[in-house]
Amino acid sequence: MPRKAKLGLAVRSSAVDAVTAREFSTIIGSLAVHLDEIRHYRAGSLGISGPQFAILTTIQRLDEGDGVSVRHVAGALHVDSSFITTQSKLLEKKGLLGRQADEADARVVKLFLTDKAKKQIAGLAAGERALNAFIFAGLTNDAVAELTDQLTELSGQLEKACLKIAGGF
Template sequence: MAEKGQLDSAAMDFIWNIVEIHSQLEAIHKSWAELLGITEPQWLILMAIDALDEGRGVSGIAVANKLRIHPAFVTNQTKRLEKMELLVRETSLEDARFLQISLTEKARGEIMRLSNKREALNSTMFGGLDEESLNYLNKRLTSIAKSSRLASQKLSIGIL
């Protein structure tokens, strides 16, 4: 019984640490966005496109899935970012019903301009971890994220 209480306590500590990290990351993303004159959600969309694009553009649905947001919101915001010349939306060569979204050179330049600050930020945030430790932590967090999605689904359908 004591082990169950310790696990629950450790789980709550973990959850509160994640809440704190999430809060700090929101503040960081807001700061990056302000430096570019855009909103925090727009910054996250640019970062998702940058992370997902392998040279052919990325679909709005892939961006929405990465950010766990509604595709219509991505469509609305990418139209605004396109007007600001931070991204390009082009019809997919594979399926004309879909758009492929890519960062413009202007956006890449702005992101690159922030690279020294981003490196300093990462060094501050992860300075106590070497690459191997950070990779290990990422693998564990990926596993927890997958399990939490399953738990959330089970809770929503009344299994838990």
């Protein structure tokens, strides 16, 4: 029987049993698959792949006006910089992304959205708002924010766990 939990309640436990941890992992995996499907469909409406859409939206989120380095985009998406370089060149050919050398360090390539990309992404906004209203129906902004905070904290712990495992834990 599935567990029911109220969002927004922080439960701190020093020991989570193996069954609960596996159930949690399964649910998170399922969420990742569904979010990837949604990204794929949204990307398709722009004529690009899901990962390319993730690159564009990551640049949109991180850019403070002077572009975002390939390294920062790769870090945010947890992929290798060479993947971002390859995909950014394809997005540049489609007129959705600009690439330029950083003024302070010519070895660093900065990425930025073109006006075409900004316009196309903005065109998806109404559909995104409706989809979010459906997905998060019945939840308050505070509950979603708290869940996001908890998942961010868990993500940090998972990252540390990966380092421990790689180190022979």
